[in-house]
Each structure stands twice: as C-alpha cells, then as structure tokens.
Amino acid sequence: MRFAFAILKKELRDTLRDRRTLISMIIMPVLLMPGLILGMGSLADMQVRQSQEKYLKLGIMNGAAAPDLVEHLAAQGKITIIELPADAGTSVREGKVDMAVSIPDDWQEAMRSQSPVNVTVQYNSTKTDSPVMAARVTAALKSYGDGLIEHRMSAQGLNMSLLATPKPLPQDVATSRERGGSLLGFLLPMFLVLWAITGGMYTAIDISAGEKERKTLEPLLTTPVRRLDIVAGKLLAVSVTSITAIALALASLYVASAKFGKSGIFGLSANSDAISLTLAPEGIVVMFAAGVLLAVMFAPMELGISIFAKSYREAQSYLTPMYFVAFLPIVVVNIMTGMEPNTATFLIPGVNAVLLFKEVLLGTKNVAHILVTLASLAVCAAVATGISVKIFKREGVLFRT
Amino acid sequence: MNSPCKTSGPLLEVEGLTKHFKGFKAVDGVSFHANAGEIFGLLGPNGAGKTTTIRLISTILSPTDGTARICGNDIRRNPEGVRRHIGMLTTEMGVYDRLSGREYLRYFGSLYSMPGDEIARRVKEMSELLEMGDFLERRTNTYSTGMKQKLSIARSVLHNPSIVILDEPTSGLDVLAAQTVLNFMRHCKEQGKLVVLSTHHMPDAERMCDRAAIMHRGKLIALQTIPELKRQTRTENLEDAFLALIRGDSQPQAIPIRKTRPFISGPKLIAVGLALGVVVFIQLLRMLQE
Numbered sequence: 001m002r003f004a005f006a007i008l009k010k011e012l013r014d015t016l017r018d019r020r021t022l023i024s025m026i027i028m029p030v031l032l033m034p035g036l037i038l039g040m041g042s043l044a045d046m047q048v049r050q051s052q053e054k055y056l057k058l059g060i061m062n063g064a065a066a067p068d069l070v071e072h073l074a075a076q077g078k079i080t081i082i083e084l085p086a087d088a089g090t091s092v093r094e095g096k097v098d099m100a101v102s103i104p105d106d107w108q109e110a111m112r113s114q115s116p117v118n119v120t121v122q123y124n125s126t127k128t129d130s131p132v133m134a135a136r137v138t139a140a141l142k143s144y145g146d147g148l149i150e151h152r153m154s155a156q157g158l159n160m161s162l163l164a165t166p167k168p169l170p171q172d173v174a175t176s177r178e179r180g181g182s183l184l185g186f187l188l189p190m191f192l193v194l195w196a197i198t199g200g201m202y203t204a205i206d207i208s209a210g211e212k213e214r215k216t217l218e219p220l221l222t223t224p225v226r227r228l229d230i231v232a233g234k235l236l237a238v239s240v241t242s243i244t245a246i247a248l249a250l251a252s253l254y255v256a257s258a259k260f261g262k263s264g265i266f267g268l269s270a271n272s273d274a275i276s277l278t279l280a281p282e283g284i285v286v287m288f289a290a291g292v293l294l295a296v297m298f299a300p301m302e303l304g305i306s307i308f309a310k311s312y313r314e315a316q317s318y319l320t321p322m323y324f325v326a327f328l329p330i331v332v333v334n335i336m337t338g339m340e341p342n343t344a345t346f347l348i349p350g351v352n353a354v355l356l357f358k359e360v361l362l363g364t365k366n367v368a369h370i371l372v373t374l375a376s377l378a379v380c381a382a383v384a385t386g387i388s389v390k391i392f393k394r395e396g397v398l399f400r401t
Numbered sequence: 402m403n404s405p406c407k408t409s410g411p412l413l414e415v416e417g418l419t420k421h422f423k424g425f426k427a428v429d430g431v432s433f434h435a436n437a438g439e440i441f442g443l444l445g446p447n448g449a450g451k452t453t454t455i456r457l458i459s460t461i462l463s464p465t466d467g468t469a470r471i472c473g474n475d476i477r478r479n480p481e482g483v484r485r486h487i488g489m490l491t492t493e494m495g496v497y498d499r500l501s502g503r504e505y506l507r508y509f510g511s512l513y514s515m516p517g518d519e520i521a522r523r524v525k526e527m528s529e530l531l532e533m534g535d536f537l538e539r540r541t542n543t544y545s546t547g548m549k550q551k552l553s554i555a556r557s558v559l560h561n562p563s564i565v566i567l568d569e570p571t572s573g574l575d576v577l578a579a580q581t582v583l584n585f586m587r588h589c590k591e592q593g594k595l596v597v598l599s600t601h602h603m604p605d606a607e608r609m610c611d612r613a614a615i616m617h618r619g620k621l622i623a624l625q626t627i628p629e630l631k632r633q634t635r636t637e638n639l640e641d642a643f644l645a646l647i648r649g650d651s652q653p654q655a656i657p658i659r660k661t662r663p664f665i666s667g668p669k670l671i672a673v674g675l676a677l678g679v680v681v682f683i684q685l686l687r688m689l690q691e
Contacts, residue, residue, distance in 0.1 A: 006511045010500075017499040215495035219556060221461045222489040223512040224481045305671075321675055329682060345689050348682075395462050 003225040007233025008240070011207050015241060021202045025241050029195050029249035034256035036187055056133050059084040059097035065107040069119075072144045073101070076136070092122045098133055099123045101141075114152065189357035190330050192249060192287065193350065196294035197302075197326055199245025200238040201319060204302035207234050209315035212307075217398065231392040235299050235385065242295035247288065254284050283360040286370055290353050293377035297349065298322075300381070300388035308397055330354045346372040349380040406472035406486055406563035411436050412595040413458070413564060417467030420453050427453040429619035430467065435595055435612075437563070440586060442610035442627075443599040444643060449616040451599040455568050458597075459487050472563055485513070488562035492572050494553050498542040502533065502552050505541060506559055513560035520559070527555035530588070531581065547578035554585050565589050566597045571605055583609060607639035615643060617650045 015021045061084045063070045074081045084091055088100035102120040104110075110117035121137055123130050150160055211217040220230065257279045302319060309315035329351040333341075346352040352373040359366060391397055406412060411434040420428040428450045435441040443451050456462040458469050460480035468475055474482035496505055503524060510520035528534050531551045541549060558565060567586070571579040586609055589596050600606055606613060607627055615623040615630075623630060623646050627639055634645040 003512060006508070010497075010508045013504070014497060014499050214498070215493050216497055218461065218491070219489065219494050219509070219553075220512075222459050222484055222487065223509065224484040224514070225512050226481060318671065321671060325675065325678060328679060332683070332686060342689065348685065399456075399462070 001229070001232070003229040004232035004236060007225075007230060008236040011203065011234060011237035012240060015203045015206065015237065018202070018206065021206070021241060024198045024202055025200075025245045026248060029199070029245045030252045032191065033188075033249050033253040036191065037253075037256050050129065053078070054129065054133075055080055056099065056136060057082055057097045058137065059088055059091050059100035061086070061088045061100060061102040062105065062107075063103060065105060066103045066111075069103065069107075069144055072147075073137075073140055076140045079136075079140075088120075088122050092124055095124075098127075098130075099137055101137065186330075186358075188253070188361060189354040190327065192246060192291060192357055193294060193326055193330065193353060194323075195245040195249045196242050196291060197298050197322060200240075200242035200295065200299055201302055203241045204238045204299065205306045205309075205312055205315040205319070207237060208303055208307040209309040210312050212309075212398075213311045221398070227393050228389060231303075231389050234303055235388065238299035238303055239296050242299060243292050246291035246295060250284055250288055250291065254279050254281075279361070280363075283363075287357055287360050290356055290370075290373055290377065293374060293381055294350075294353050297377055297381040297384055298326075300384040304384070304388035304391045307391060326350055343368055343372055347376045349376055352376055406437075410473075413441075413469065413471055413597070415454075415458065415467075415469040418454065418457055418464055418469055419466035420450075420457055420462065421465045426619050428457065428464075431616070431619075431621045432467075433614050433621065433624055435597065437595050438590060438593045439611045440590055440596040440598060440609050442606045442613035443597060443616065444601065444603070444606055444613050445616035446601055446647065450619040451601075451616055452568055454616070455489075455566055455597070455599055458483075459489055459566060460484055485560070486563045488557035488560070488565045489568075490553055490557040490565070490570055491568035492550070492570060492574065493568070496541045496544075496549055496552055496556075499540060501540050502537040502544075502548075505552060506555055509556050510559055515560060523559050523561070524555070527559065531555055531585075546574065547581070550574060550578050551581060554582065558589070562594070564595045564597065566599070568599045569601070570598070571600070571602060579605075603638070603640035603643055613639070615646050617647055620650075622646055622650045 015025075056079045058073065058079050059082050060070055060073070063081075063083055070081060073079060082097055084097070084100060088097075088102050091097050092100050100120075100122040102122070104117060104119070107117060119141060121134070121141070123134050123137075125131075149163070153160060153162070211220070221227075301322065305318050305322070306315035309318055329348065333351055333354060341355050346355060346369050352369075356369060356373045359369060413433075413435040415434070416432050418428055418431045419426065431450070431454060443454065445451050453462065457464050458471065458476065460476050460483050464476070468477050470476070471483045472486045474486065476483050496502075497508075500508065506524050506527075507520055510523070515523070524537075528537055531554060533548070533551050533555065536544065536548055541552065544552070565586075567582070570582045570586075574582065583605065586596050586598065598606065598609060610627055612624065612626050613630060614621055623633075625633065630639065630642045630646075631637070634642040636642040636645055
C-alpha cells in the first residue's frame with residue numbers, strides 16, 4: 001500500500017495543477033449548489049409575479065352582443081380589451097392577443113330566457129404564463145356569473161344564503177420544510193450524483209488514457225510496483241477528487257440552506273407562506289456517507305472504461321454514456337409519480353442514493369433505507385473495483401494498438 | 402534500494418521466448434545470453450519483434466511460452482524482482498507535464514523504494530552528469546526534446562540498475578541530443594552494466610555494440626560480434642550485413658495462427674450493455690411497483 005499512497009500523492013499533485021479538474025472538482029460544486037437554490041426560487045417567483053402583473057391582451061369577439069360583460073371584464077384591471085373581427089383562434093395562435101373570449105350571438109336571448117349559454121375562452125397552453133392568465137379570465141367570468149345569480153335571486157325575493165352548500169377548503173399538511181424538500185428534491189440529488197461522476201472524471205481520464213496518450217504509462221509499468229498497487233493508487237486518486245467535489249457541494253449546500261433557507265427565498269415564497277429548506281447536520285452526514293460510496297463506486301467504472309481508450313478524447317466519448325446511465329434512473333423515478341419507494345427499491349444503486357438524498361431533504365429519517373442504501377452501494381463499489389483491477393491487469397488493454 | 406546483481410552467470414538469459422498476439426507470432430522462440438559490461442544490440446526492421454522482446458524481458462508483457470532470467474530472477478516467477486534490476490528508456494516515453502524535473506525523479510525514486518536522501522544524492526549525480534542543473538526545478542512542459550530525453554535518461558538509471566534497456570533511444574533526436582544518449586551508453590558500460598540497445602539505426606549499432614542479435618519476423622536469425630557479422634556476409638558495414646541477412650532469411654510471411662476476430666468489440670459491448678441495463682431497470686421498477 002506504500003506505493004499506492006506514493007502514486008495517490010503524485011496524481012493529486014498533478015491533478016491540482018490541472019485547470020480542468022479544478023473547475024469540475026472545486027469551482028462548479030461550490031458555486032452551482034447555492035446558485036441552483038437561489039436561482040430556482042427566484043426564477044419561479046419572478047415568473048409568477050410577471051404573469052400576474054402583466055397587462056393581459058384579451059381579445060373579444062362579438063362584444064357588441066354583451067356590452068355589460070365586456071365592461072365587467074375591462075373593469076378587472078391590467079386587462080386591455082381588443083375587439084376581434086373574426087377568427088379568435090388564429091389571433092391567439094399568432095400571439096396578437098394573449099387570450100380570446102367569444103360571445104355567442106344568442107347571448108341577449110339567453111339572458112332574457114335565463115337559459116344556459118357558453119362563452120368560449122381560447123388560450124395557448126404552450127405559453128408558460130397561460131395558466132395564470134387563464135385563471136384571471138375564468139375568475140372574472142365567474143364573478144360576472146355570481147353577480148348575475150345574485151341579481152336574479154333578489155328579483156325573485158330569494159336570499160343568497162340558499163346557495164350556502166359545503167365548500168371544499170384545501171389545506172396542505174406538508175410542512176414548509178417538506179415543500180422545500182420536494183421542490184428541490186429532484187434537482188439537488190441529481191446534482192450530488194453528478195458531482196460523484198464529474199468530480200473525478202477528468203482525473204480518471206488523465207491518469208489512464210491520458211498517461212497512455214502522453215506515453216508516461218510504460219515507465220510507470222517498468223517500476224517494481226505491482227499492478228495492483230498502481231490501480232489502487234489511481235483509484236484512490238479518482239475517489240478522493242470525487243469525494244472532494246461532493247464534500248464541497250454539501251458544504252456549500254449546508255451554508256446556503258442555513259443562510260437563505262429560512263428567509264423564505266425558496267420557491268413561491270413571496271406568495272405562499274415560506275417554503276423553507278433547512279438541513280440538519282446529521283442529514284449532511286448521511287448524504288456525505290452515501291456520496292462517498294457513490295464516488296468509490298463510480299471511480300473504478302470511470303478508470304476501467306477510460307483505460308480502454310488510447311487517447312483523452314476517446315476516453316471522453318466512452319464515458320459520455322455514464323451520464324446517461326446515471327441519470328436515466330433519476331428521471332424515471334421522478335416521472336413515475338405514483339411510485340412509493342419500498343425498501344427493496346433502495347437496493348438499486350444510484351436510484352437509492354437519489355431517493356435517500358430526497359428523504360434527507362424532506363427531513364425523513366428511515367434507518368432501514370439508509371442502511372440498505374449504504375450496503376448496496378458498498379457492494380457495487382467492491383464489484384466495480386474488482387472488475388477494474390482485472391481490466392488493468394490485462395496487457396491487451398494497456399497496449400491496445 | 403536495489404541490491405546489486407549477484408549472479409555469477411550471464412546477467413540476461415533469454416530462453417525460447419515466445420509471444421502470440423491476436424493472429425500472429427510477434428516473438429518466436431528467441432534465445433540469447435548477454436553479459437555485464439557489454440553493449441548488446443537487438444537489431445531488426447520495424448515489426449521484427451524487438452519492442453515486444455524488450456517488453457517481455459521487462460515484464461510489461463507476459464510471454465506465451467519460454468522465459469528469461471535477469472540477474473537470476475525469472476520473469477514469470479518474480480517480475481517485481483526483475484524490474485528492480487532493469488532501467489528502461491525509449492524516445493517514445495513521455496514525462497509528466499505538470500511536474501518539475503526534480504519532482505518527476507523523486508516520484509520514480511519512491512516507486513523504487515529509495516530513501517529520500519538516497520534519491521537526493523542520485524538526482525544530484527545525474528544532474529551533474531547530464532548537465533540538468535539549470536532546468537531541473539522547472540515544470541517539464543517547458544522542456545525541449547533534448548531536456549526531456551535527459552530527464553528520461555536520469556529516470557531510467559536513478560535506481561542504479563544492472564541492466565539498461567534502450568529502445569530506439571536516438572530516433573527523432575538531433576545530433577547533440579543523440580550524442581548525449583550514446584555517451585550515456587558508454588558511461589553505463591564503463592560502470593559494468595549490461596546495455597541492451599534495440600534499434601534499426603545501423604550506424605549507431607555499428608559504433609556502439611559489442612555483439613548484435615538480428616531479429617526478423619519474430620525470429621532470431623543471427624547473433625555475432627559486429628566484425629564477425631560483416632565477415633560472414635562479406636560486407637563492408639553493418640547496414641549491408643544486416644540487409645544481406647534479412648534478404649537471406651527466406652522464410653515465408655508470418656502465418657496467422659488464428660484469423661478469427663472477437664465478435665464483441667468495446668463500443669458494441671457498451672451499447673448492448675446500456676440497452677440491456679435500461680430494459681432491466683424498467684422491468685425492475687414495474688416489479689417493485691406491483
């Protein structure tokens with residue numbers, strides 16, 4: 001092991017002098033985690049506020065048929081009424097108006113006979129702010145309808161209390177911490193897994209395919225050091241860089257959550273009462289433990305794959321699928337909304353880390369899940385290490401021409 | 402630090418050394434002995450099997466058949482012991498860009514289990530011998546080819562090996578840098594080391610070698626002193642002798658022993674593995690949901 005440490009020391013010194021590794025190992029994790037938290041929150045906030053404050057260009061077709069309805073809509077504030085000659089749908093699609101309300105010709109007749117009548121509301125769902133705007137128009141139409149009912153009932157001498165039926169009153173029982181966790185429960189775990197991969201990736205390529213390309217591998221192989229020690233030293237170097245990336249990401253996440261998490265900067269904080277995210281130190285410890293094992297699992301994979309390559313570039317293209325392999329489970333888990341993860345799910349490497357990170361962010365403490373995850377990752381790391389050592393001992397791989 | 406070689410016989414004994422690669426015999430039953438204080442040439446055209454022979458001797462590759470002993474250490478049984486006695490140098494060998502010359506040498510010294518003061522002493526010696534004093538502290542990415550070559554020379558003999566193996570050590574070097582290498586070989590010979598020089602550059606070989614083994618298509622076709630080689634082929638210089646020997650070697654082209662290529666290549670394997678992984682993963686999720 002003495003040689004392994006000598007190799008580790010050299011590889012780390014080498015890697016610390018490389019700008020590429022510094023970016024992926026230190027700068028990105030430190031800056032991106034708080035950036036993500038702040039950015040995500042304020043972005044969502046800004047969008048909602050923008051579409052609420054935006055002047056809505058509302059097209060009206062056949063407005064002459066219902067002047068009092070048009071007046072009611074215009075009185076809503078932040079609405080510009082535009083009279084449309086015909087073909088409301090095209091105007092909306094072409095973006096001339098944000099939404100269009102079409103009043104039927106038999107409006108007056110229906111009002112008189114008190115029969116039901118449809119008002120078509122056209123909008124474009126591909127526009128991000130369309131739900132907020134549609135809500136504003138629907139609310140305005142409803143308030144017009146309510147006024148109409150009140151008017152008709154009082155004309156008949158009836159009291160409005162007749163309409164007092166049970167009303168649903170939704171209440172979210174999730175704590176503000178849980179809401180904060182679930183908002184970022186997709187992005188933060190994804191980025192932690194990302195650091196476990198990218199943190200050591202450049203080092204892995206540099207000290208395997210890079211050594212081949214620069215012809216420095218052969219002198220190393222002529223030293224009395226056993227191949228096992230060489231692989232061990234290199235694996236340690238890749239693991240250490242990945243772990244550093246994860247540690248820095250977690251540290252900056254912890255600081256960010258302590259500093260901004262409670263002040264309600266997360267998510268829709270300006271409107272709802274504070275969605276917050278606070279991380280307990282023991283949560284950080286659990287996440288770090290899983291992160292270390294993730295790093296130790298990915299390190300031999302990266303090293304084993306890149307030693308196949310003859311050059312740095314070739315290794316990079318071999319490693320690209322690793323992102324795919326790592327992120328596919330995360331995406332699938334998040335798409336399958338109905339899936340309630342049971343303990344067996346925590347056996348799947350990668351997925352288990354994401355689920356565990358999510359649990360920690362939500363403030364759940366499930367010891368079984370933690371233990372199963374750590375055990376599963378440890379076994380996978382051991383298997384990956386074994387395979388990578390085997391690969392390194394094959395001369396056909398080391399001297400591929 | 403290395404114990405000096407104590408064997409009474411030849412420093413290097415090669416016996417029936419054979420190496421098969423996919424489809425052909427790169428080295429085919431090569432045998433020879435070489436002694437301390439000798440510069441031994443391993444000559445042959447490109448693809449003759451010189452580099453493979455050297456990689457087998459230095460235990461970077463393992464032989465298909467046959468063996469070799471270095472200072473009594475068998476390459477199959479004690480590869481680490483073999484490597485302790487060998488110093489390797491080729492122009493192909495690179496140095497670490499982001500380390501200084503001194504850091505580079507210190508790293509290799511530690512891999513040869515040399516104590517710190519020993520490394521410092523040897524680095525000083527080599528630095529004086531090769532005139533590296535003015536650039537040893539600089540990072541090697543600022544070095545010229547000649548400087549890198551000097552650093553590689555220093556690395557190859559830092560641990561004071563009994564055998565120095567050089568593979569095309571002067572190819573691509575200018576006259577001055579090539580001279581440094583040749584002087585270094587003479588220096589090693591004076592110190593009683595065995596120098597194995599593998600090259601296709603005949604003038605160098607003629608000037609330097611005491612004996613030469615000629616390789617062609619993986620086989621050893623001649624092993625003599627240089628004057629004897631010239632006498633046998635009735636030629637004036639080694640280059641002509643070499644050509645005469647190669648032409649005389651009328652063996653047919655190396656016959657492939659196995660033509661089949663592996664069906665599964667690296668990229669294919671990755672693609673299939675990925676596809677399988679995705680399918681298995683989705684199935685697993687379905688099962689877990691039920």
